[in-house]
Amino acid sequence: MEVGLETTLLIKNAAQLVTSRGASEKPLTGKALGEIEVIEDGAVSVRGDNIMAVGTTEEVLRKAEITAETQVIDASGRVVLPGLIDPHTHVVFGGSREHELALKLQGVPYLEILARGGGILSSVRATRAAGREELVERGLKYCRQMLAQGTTTAEAKSGYGLSTGAEIKTLEAIGEIDAAQPLDLIPTFLGAHAVPEEYRESPDKYVDLVIEEMLPAVVERDLARYCDVFCEKGAFSVAQSRRILTAAKEMGLKLKIHADEIVPLGGAELAAELKAVSADHLLAVSDEGILRMAEAGVIAVLLPGTTFYLKEDHYAPARRMIAAGVPVSLATDFNPGSSPNNNLQPIINLACLYLRMTPAEVINAITINAAHAVGRGADIGSLEKGKKADIVLFDAPNYAYLAYRYGTNLVDKVIKKGKLVYGGEG
Numbered sequence: 092m093e094v095g096l097e098t099t100l101l102i103k104n105a106a107q108l109v110t111s112r113g114a115s116e117k118p119l120t121g122k123a124l125g126e127i128e129v130i131e132d133g134a135v136s137v138r139g140d141n142i143m144a145v146g147t148t149e150e151v152l153r154k155a156e157i158t159a160e161t162q163v164i165d166a167s168g169r170v171v172l173p174g175l176i177d178p179h180t181h182v183v184f185g186g187s188r189e190h191e192l193a194l195k196l197q198g199v200p201y202l203e204i205l206a207r208g209g210g211i212l213s214s215v216r217a218t219r220a221a222g223r224e225e226l227v228e229r230g231l232k233y234c235r236q237m238l239a240q241g242t243t244t245a246e247a248k249s250g251y252g253l254s255t256g257a258e259i260k261t262l263e264a265i266g267e268i269d270a271a272q273p274l275d276l277i278p279t280f281l282g283a284h285a286v287p288e289e290y291r292e293s294p295d296k297y298v299d300l301v302i303e304e305m306l307p308a309v310v311e312r313d314l315a316r317y318c319d320v321f322c323e324k325g326a327f328s329v330a331q332s333r334r335i336l337t338a339a340k341e342m343g344l345k346l347k348i349h350a351d352e353i354v355p356l357g358g359a360e361l362a363a364e365l366k367a368v369s370a371d372h373l374l375a376v377s378d379e380g381i382l383r384m385a386e387a388g389v390i391a392v393l394l395p396g397t398t399f400y401l402k403e404d405h406y407a408p409a410r411r412m413i414a415a416g417v418p419v420s421l422a423t424d425f426n427p428g429s430s431p432n433n434n435l436q437p438i439i440n441l442a443c444l445y446l447r448m449t450p451a452e453v454i455n456a457i458t459i460n461a462a463h464a465v466g467r468g469a470d471i472g473s474l475e476k477g478k479k480a481d482i483v484l485f486d487a488p489n490y491a492y493l494a495y496r497y498g499t500n501l502v503d504k505v506i507k508k509g510k511l512v513y514g515g516e517g
């Protein structure tokens with residue numbers, strides 16, 4: 092027995108322990124996206140923050156050093172997965188938009204509501220009016236919900252401030268929320284989410300402001316890892332998006348892009364050209380865009396919850412992207428307008444039913460590939476020795492059950508960095 096390797100947490104007897112393996116350097120693509128390791132009677136041992144061993148209960152018990160202090164969780168009848176990762180959220184915003192439901196049901200399109208000064212711009216007014224403390228309080232509540240639903244890491248975008256002060260306020264709120272609770276937030280600057288009302292007649296002046304004032308202020312304060320742009324008709328053109336993302340890259344940020352969601356502008360091609368980490372949405376992606384993304388290794392973050400909520404008549408072409416070798420991930424897109432849902436579990440259902448992904452592909456998409464989409468493939472996203480002990484237990488007999496049941500929170504327990512953060516003992 093090795094000295095000083097006491098097990099602090101042991102999870103044993105899992106009906107299934109399900110994880111990818113060996114994909115910490117690069118996201119899974121093609122056939123490999125559908126391959127996942129299933130260990131019956133699985134176990135995982137943890138010391139401090141880190142996973143020490145993964146295998147059958149018998150194998151792990153042989154290696155574990157159990158002491159009187161070891162916390163033991165019996166996972167009988169449970170499926171054990173890596174903590175879920177949500178790589179696209181807009182979790183910090185003021186107000187809410189239930190009043191727009193009536194407009195939507197009258198058939199007013201999403202981009203038309205925005206053009207009338209509603210939509211994102213309505214949330215911008217509420218976010219500007221909110222104090223930082225209020226944004227933090229609300230963000231903390233959403234993060235508590237997410238943790239209880241199995242999400243242990245999430246990307247978090249600004250983008251409802253649209254002025255230097257309000258964007259900084261939002262990113263500082265994200266930092267404060269991250270520090271105050273267990274769920275890790277990875278901050279993204281999305282100053283180019285919409286053209287604010289005061290620049291309606293001079294959108295290029297707003298692009299100048301994003302590049303010359305906001306980006307340097309964000310980078311100087313080290314408030315974001317990524318820069319994102321909403322590249323869409325009525326938001327930012329490909330040329331404007333290219334200017335902003337190129338400037339962001341030069342300032343050291345990694346890139347994401349809301350691409351080809353409603354109108355096929357060529358956002359996917361731009362993502363490939365700039366070697367963005369991910370291009371997100373992609374309902375209207377072109378064949379050329381798919382090809383370019385596969386060549387450049389850009390991750391497609393698909394958001395079927397948004398497609399559902401916008402009542403779109405088609406979903407992103409996930410099968411074509413997987414066949415072409417694009418690494419695919421999935422996220423909630425949690426935001427106050429097009430996706431007021433912060434739970435990845437219904438995303439599992441939607442991805443299986445409407446993106447025609449298999450349960451194994453979906454689990455890889457919301458664990459290891461999502462880890463890569465937030466730049467954390469090396470330390471989270473799978474249950475492997477040396478990785479952070481972010482683990483979720485579901486009240487489910489097997490992993491396919493997660494794609495079958497819907498609408499009930501099946502999460503039994505959540506462990507973040509080796510600590511039980513949701514669900515009681517026993």
Ligand code: NIG
Nearest residue numbers: 211321397424426427428429
């Ligand atoms: O990803 N598409 C742009 N941004 C968000 C929607 C934001 C909103 O409606 O408030 C999205 O869907």
Ligand code: FE
Nearest residue numbers: 179181349424
């Ligand atoms: Fe979004």
